[in-house]
Amino acid sequence: xxxxxxxxxxxxHVSQEDVRRLCEFVYxxxxxxxxxxxxxxxxxxxxxxxAATGADSFLAYFSLLRSDANHEIQxxxxxxxxxxxxxxxxxxxxxxxxxxLLPSIVHxxxxxxxxxxxxxxxxxGEEPYSIAIWLMENWSEVDRYxxxxxxxxxxxxxxxAATIGIYGERALNRLPPSVxxxxxxxxxxxxxxxxxxxxxxxxxxxxxxxxxxDMRRYRDFDIxxxxxxxxxxxxTSRRSAAESLYDxxxxxxxxxxxxxxxxxxxxxxxxxCRFSDAIVYQRPEHADDGR
Amino acid sequence: xxxxxxxxxxxxxxxxxxxSQIAALSSPDVDTRWRAxxxxxxxxxxxxxxxxxxxxxxxPRVRQAIITALVRTGDDASVAALLPxxxxxxxxxxxxxxxxxxxxxxxxxxxxTSLLSDSxxxxxxxxxxxxxxxxxxxxxxxxxxxxxxxxxxxxxxxAVDVLAEIGTPEAFPALHACAERFAGTPFLSFAVSIAxxxxxxxxG
Numbered sequence: 045x046x047x048x049x050x051x052x053x054x055x056x057h058v059s060q061e062d063v064r065r066l067c068e069f070v071y072x073x074x075x076x077x078x079x080x081x082x083x084x085x086x087x088x089x090x091x092x093x094x095a096a097t098g099a100d101s102f103l104a105y106f107s108l109l110r111s112d113a114n115h116e117i118q119x120x121x122x123x124x125x126x127x128x129x130x131x132x133x134x135x136x137x138x139x140x141x142x143x144x145l146l147p148s149i150v151h152x153x154x155x156x157x158x159x160x161x162x163x164x165x166x167x168x169g170e171e172p173y174s175i176a177i178w179l180m181e182n183w184s185e186v187d188r189y190x191x192x193x194x195x196x197x198x199x200x201x202x203x204x205a206a207t208i209g210i211y212g213e214r215a216l217n218r219l220p221p222s223v224x225x226x227x228x229x230x231x232x233x234x235x236x237x238x239x240x241x242x243x244x245x246x247x248x249x250x251x252x253x254x255x256x257x258d259m260r261r262y263r264d265f266d267i268x269x270x271x272x273x274x275x276x277x278x279x280t281s282r283r284s285a286a287e288s289l290y291d292x293x294x295x296x297x298x299x300x301x302x303x304x305x306x307x308x309x310x311x312x313x314x315x316x317c318r319f320s321d322a323i324v325y326q327r328p329e330h331a332d333d334g335r
Numbered sequence: 336x337x338x339x340x341x342x343x344x345x346x347x348x349x350x351x352x353x354x355s356q357i358a359a360l361s362s363p364d365v366d367t368r369w370r371a372x373x374x375x376x377x378x379x380x381x382x383x384x385x386x387x388x389x390x391x392x393x394x395p396r397v398r399q400a401i402i403t404a405l406v407r408t409g410d411d412a413s414v415a416a417l418l419p420x421x422x423x424x425x426x427x428x429x430x431x432x433x434x435x436x437x438x439x440x441x442x443x444x445x446x447x448t449s450l451l452s453d454s455x456x457x458x459x460x461x462x463x464x465x466x467x468x469x470x471x472x473x474x475x476x477x478x479x480x481x482x483x484x485x486x487x488x489x490x491x492x493x494a495v496d497v498l499a500e501i502g503t504p505e506a507f508p509a510l511h512a513c514a515e516r517f518a519g520t521p522f523l524s525f526a527v528s529i530a531x532x533x534x535x536x537x538x539g
Contacts, residue, residue, distance in 0.1 A: 158339060176338060192341040245338035256373055257350060280406045280438050287373055287400055313396055333365050333394045 075254030075281030140322035166195030169206025196251035209238035259288040272302035286311035372400035376407035386416035479509035499530035
C-alpha cells in the first residue's frame with residue numbers, strides 16, 4: 045500500500061516533511077526516535093497538541109513549540125511518552141535485588157550510609173513503589189538501613205500522578221491481596237490510593253536521560269532500574285544515556301534493564317552479572333582504565 | 336518505614352565553561368578527561384580539540400566518550416575526525432569508527448565517493464559497510480559505482496552483501512557485470528545470485 049503524502053491530524057493538513065521536522069525536534073529534546081512506521085502514533089499525539097493549543101496550522105503549532113509558549117515543549121514530551129505499567133512488573137529483578145544485589149551492596153557500606161535506589165523512568169510511580177513494597181515484604185534487613193528511593197521521569201504529568209499515588213485495579217493485578225490490603229486503600233470505583241507513608245518517602249524528580257547536563261545532579265546510586273526506555277532511543281542516545289548512567293552509579297552499583305534490552309550491545313562500560321533470577325549490569329568497582 | 340526522602344533537590348554545581356572543558360581533555364586525571372569529553376558533546380567549537388584528544392587517548396572509556404561527543408555534534412568536522420580510524424591497525428578502533436560513522440549517514444555522504452575509491456582496499460570494504468544505513472536509492476547508486484570499477488573480490492562481496500539487504504533493481508546490471516567479471520570466483524557469483532533474488536523478492 046502506498047503511504048499518503050499528507051495526513052490530517054486534528055483536521056489540519058500535515059505533510060511528511062512537517063512530521064519529519066517534528067520528529068527531529070522530539071529526538072533532539074528526548075532521544076526518542078519515531079521512524080516512518082510510527083506515523084500513526086506521531087499523528088495522534090500531534091493532533092492532541094494541535095487541538096489543545098488551538099493552533100490553526102502545523103506551522104502555527106511548530107512556531108508555538110519552538111518558542112516554548114506555555115511550556116509547549118514539556119506538553120509535547122508528555123504526550124509522546126508511554127506510561128503504561130503495573131506493580132511488580134518483571135518481579136524476577138526485584139527478587140534479584142533482595143537476594144543478590146543488596147547483600148553485595150550492604151557489604152561495602154559504612155555505618156549510617158544510606159542505600160540509594162533509582163527508578164528512571166518511573167512513569168506514574170508503579171516501579172519505585174513496587175521497589176519499596178518489595179523491600180518491606182521480602183528483605184529481612186530492611187529496618188537496619190536508611191533507604192532512599194528516587195523516581196525520575198521526563199514526563200511531568202506522569203510525575204504528578206506518581207505523587208498522588210492513585211491506581212486502577214489493572215495496575216495492581218500482580219500484587220497478592222494481602223499486599224494490596226497492607227499498602228492501599230480503596231479510593232472510588234476500581235481505584236486504590238497507595239499508603240501516604242510511601243508517597244511521602246519517595247522523591248520524584250524530572251530528569252531527561254539524554255541530557256548530560258540534566259543528569260549531573262544524579263549521583264551515587266547503588267541500584268538503578270532503567271527498564272524499557274533505551275529501546276526508544278537511537279544508538280547515539282543509547283550510548284550517551286549509558287555513559288550518564290555510569291556516572292550516576294556508585295562504583296560497584298548495578299543497573300537493571302528491561303527484559304528485551306542488553307547493555308552489552310550499547311556500551312562496554314558495564315560488567316555483565318548473571319544471577320539466578322536476572323542478568324544485571326554493574327559499574328566496575330575499579331574503573332577498567334587499562335590501555 | 337525504613338525509607339528516607341532523598342535530599343536530591345539541589346541543582347548540580349554550574350558546568351565549567353567550554354574553554355575549561357577543552358583544557359580538561361588533556362588532564363592527567365582519567366575522570367576529568369571523561370567528564371570533559373561528556374560535557375563537550377554537541378559543541379562545534381570543541382570538535383578540533385576532541386579530535387586531538389582522540390588521537391592521543393589510550394583509556395577505552397574516555398575514547399568512547401570522545402567518540403560519543405563527536406557523534407552528538409555530527410558536523411563535517413566531526414565526521415572528518417572519525418574517518419582516519421577506518422585505517423587504524425587496531426580492530427577495536429576500526430569497529431568503533433564504523434559504528435560511530437554509521438550513525439551519521441547524512442554527515443558521511445559527502446565523503447563516500449572518495450572513500451569508495453580509496454587506494455586501500457580495506458577502507459573501500461569498510462566504506463561499503465558504511466552505506467548500509469543510507470536510503471536505498473543513494474546506497475544503490477554508490478555501490479553500483481563501486482562494483483563497476485572494483486578489482487578486489489572481497490570488496491565486491493561486501494558491496495553485494497549490502498545491496499542484498501537494501502539495494503533496488505537498478506543494481507541488477509552492475510551485479511550481473513560483477514558476476515561475469517569474477518566468473519572464476521564462485522562465492523561471489525553465488526552472492527550476486529542471492530542478492531538479485533532478494534532484491535527481486537523485496538520488489539515483488
